[in-house]
Amino acid sequence: MRRIPLNRSEKPLLHVDQFAFAYENVKEKPVLNNISFTLYENEVTLLMGASGSGKSTISLCLNGLYPEAVEGFTKGNIYFEGINISEFSKGELNQQVGIVFQDPESQFCMITVEDELAFTLENINIPASEMPQRISEVLQAVGMESFGKEKFHQLSGGQKQKIALAAVLLLEPKLLILDEPTANLDPVSSMEFIQLIHRIKQERGLSVFIIEHQADDWMDMINRVMILGHDGNIVADDQRDVIFKDKKQLLEREGIFLPRSHHESFWDVNTGSTTFSNQEVCLSVQNVTFKRKKNVILEGINLTIQSGEFMAIIGENGAGKSTLLQLIAGLLKAEQGKIELFGKPISKWKENYLRKRIGYVFQNPEHQFITDTVYDEITFGYQLNGYAQMDMDEKALHLLKQFQLENQKFSNPFSLSGGQKRRLSVATMLDETPDILLFDEPTFGQDAQSTKELMRMIKELQSSGTAVVFVTHNMDLVDAYCERVIVMLDKKIGFSGSPQELWRQEKILEKSRLRLPYRIRHKVGKGEKYDFVH
Ligand SMILES: Nc1ncnc2c1ncn2[C@@H]1O[C@H](COP(=O)(O)OP(=O)(O)OP(=O)(O)O)[C@@H](O)[C@H]1O
Numbered sequence: 001m002r003r004i005p006l007n008r009s010e011k012p013l014l015h016v017d018q019f020a021f022a023y024e025n026v027k028e029k030p031v032l033n034n035i036s037f038t039l040y041e042n043e044v045t046l047l048m049g050a051s052g053s054g055k056s057t058i059s060l061c062l063n064g065l066y067p068e069a070v071e072g073f074t075k076g077n078i079y080f081e082g083i084n085i086s087e088f089s090k091g092e093l094n095q096q097v098g099i100v101f102q103d104p105e106s107q108f109c110m111i112t113v114e115d116e117l118a119f120t121l122e123n124i125n126i127p128a129s130e131m132p133q134r135i136s137e138v139l140q141a142v143g144m145e146s147f148g149k150e151k152f153h154q155l156s157g158g159q160k161q162k163i164a165l166a167a168v169l170l171l172e173p174k175l176l177i178l179d180e181p182t183a184n185l186d187p188v189s190s191m192e193f194i195q196l197i198h199r200i201k202q203e204r205g206l207s208v209f210i211i212e213h214q215a216d217d218w219m220d221m222i223n224r225v226m227i228l229g230h231d232g233n234i235v236a237d238d239q240r241d242v243i244f245k246d247k248k249q250l251l252e253r254e255g256i257f258l259p260r261s262h263h264e265s266f267w268d269v270n271t272g273s274t275t276f277s278n279q280e281v282c283l284s285v286q287n288v289t290f291k292r293k294k295n296v297i298l299e300g301i302n303l304t305i306q307s308g309e310f311m312a313i314i315g316e317n318g319a320g321k322s323t324l325l326q327l328i329a330g331l332l333k334a335e336q337g338k339i340e341l342f343g344k345p346i347s348k349w350k351e352n353y354l355r356k357r358i359g360y361v362f363q364n365p366e367h368q369f370i371t372d373t374v375y376d377e378i379t380f381g382y383q384l385n386g387y388a389q390m391d392m393d394e395k396a397l398h399l400l401k402q403f404q405l406e407n408q409k410f411s412n413p414f415s416l417s418g419g420q421k422r423r424l425s426v427a428t429m430l431d432e433t434p435d436i437l438l439f440d441e442p443t444f445g446q447d448a449q450s451t452k453e454l455m456r457m458i459k460e461l462q463s464s465g466t467a468v469v470f471v472t473h474n475m476d477l478v479d480a481y482c483e484r485v486i487v488m489l490d491k492k493i494g495f496s497g498s499p500q501e502l503w504r505q506e507k508i509l510e511k512s513r514l515r516l517p518y519r520i521r522h523k524v525g526k527g528e529k530y531d532f533v534h
């Protein structure tokens with residue numbers, strides 16, 4: 001491995017020496033293969049790699065959670081400030097090496113924000129008298145000073161993520177690991193989160209280790225990029241621009257997104273065609289209002305979905321996108337208004353029929369899994385429908401290949417990587433061709449190759465007449481693929497039209513905490529004229 005020609009005036013912080021890791025159930029195929037690297041003080045490193053290459057596994061090993069918390073084998077050593085991490089007492093290492101996960105909820109165990117932060121301080125033996133001051137300071141640092149008394153279930157995804165960061169910062173770690181921290185955030189919250197990390201890094205002189213599939217928004221911060229290959233080796237490790245300029249082919253081979261500043265167009269440009277305009281209406285939402293206890297979540301929603309339509313629902317965290325999707329799927333019931341599938345209220349269709357006609361991919365794929373293996377999960381629908389074993393095997397093999405899950409055929413769905421879980425949850429919806437497919441964040445956590453493949457498959461379904469409706473925070477995806485986009489704003493549909501029309505609505509974009517897609521931001525950045533509607 002080439003040595004990194006960075007000016008190493010900083011001290012080494014964490015050293016990984018010939019480290020290997022294998023999960024117990026696949027011990028013959030280690031996820032990490034004799035990797036070695038050193039992280040330095042005050043450095044920001046981005047780790048990239050295909051979905052399932054082992055990025056989360058590395059991060060969990062670096063802060064000592066693995067191998068203890070999982071059945072696995074390790075070889076080699078990891079040193080923090082020269083001391084083998086196996087010599088640290090429980091909790092001591094977590095204080096030095098803090099992690100913020102993709103899914104912040106997995107980090108919380110108390111009901112309110114203040115209780116959670118107090119619990120963190122209690123764990124590091126901070127006297128109760130000092131807690132209020134520390135909590136108030138950290139909440140201020142993450143811009144959440146007025147949220148101390150809030151309950152977690154009332155916070156949006158973005159707000160939860162900021163509290164997860166606050167909890168880690170309370171420990172005053174020297175190394176901060178961020179595992180896809182912005183995946184659930186709306187575009188503006190995502191930018192704000194990255195700026196927050198940038199500021200905290202400068203104030204506290206932290207070393208930061210980021211795992212992300214798309215580097216674009218982190219570019220200003222990153223010093224160094226490491227690439228984890230499919231075979232569990234670090235296949236490149238160098239300064240940011242060296243990797244993105246000189247290693248394009250390697251990144252493409254590994255299926256990694258190139259930053260758009262170094263690579264013109266990843267997405268095909270949307271022609272804005274409206275192939276659905278003469279199709280029949282398959283679903284209608286009429287004047288629907290939905291409340292949770294006394295809180296109005298959605299109000300006076302009117303929407304029609306036509307067969308073969310391809311539509312995105314977007315909006316800020318907590319705007320009600322998932323709620324609307326669940327109402328359309330018949331998973332939630334509205335007290336007011338009507339939802340009809342082919343002219344008949346969805347409540348009047350038999351449950352079995354409804355589940356066949358409307359496919360639903362949950363935001364959290366784990367909510368969908370009902371069997372013990374990937375194969376059973378994929379063939380569950382076929383088994384119910386009495387398919388012959390041979391046909392079922394053939395179909396399953398095809399789907400496993402398409403979704404790059406062949407090597408996970410007998411894995412437990414819950415043990416898959418984040419991206420693999422997402423692909424499996426989509427694959428399980430493809431056993432039949434439903435009238436409507438609803439996806440909550442279909443490409444979340446995917447690398448470049450699987451994003452393209454997923455979108456290709458979803459498009460294929462659309463061309464066979466299925467209406468596709470998906471929730472996303474990815475404006476480039478909307479720009480490249482959608483015919484219609486609706487924006488949830490102030491509990492209502494604030495906009496419905498083509499993405500091209502939306503990108504001109506500056507006020508709606510701003511109020512909904514959305515950003516322009518990269519294609520247009522880039523034009524504006526180069527000083528090209530762009531006409532907003534005022
Ligand atoms: N608890 C587990 N038991 C068995 N195998 C596991 C377990 N957790 C992860 N794996 C496997 O280890 C491999 C690496 O998973 P990991 O979550 O580290 O990947 P990743 O690079 O973070 O992926 P993604 O980008 O999709 O989040 C995957 O093939 C996954 O199926």
Ligand SMILES: Nc1ncnc2c1ncn2[C@@H]1O[C@H](COP(=O)(O)OP(=O)(O)OP(=O)(O)O)[C@@H](O)[C@H]1O
Nearest residue numbers: 154155156157292297316317318319320321322323
């Ligand atoms: N189980 C629940 N109990 C109480 N309130 C809830 C529950 N689920 C959602 N909410 C609230 O309903 C509102 C809409 O939530 P929803 O999940 O539909 O938003 P979203 O637009 O999908 O958000 P995100 O982009 O963060 O996923 C939010 O204010 C949320 O706090």
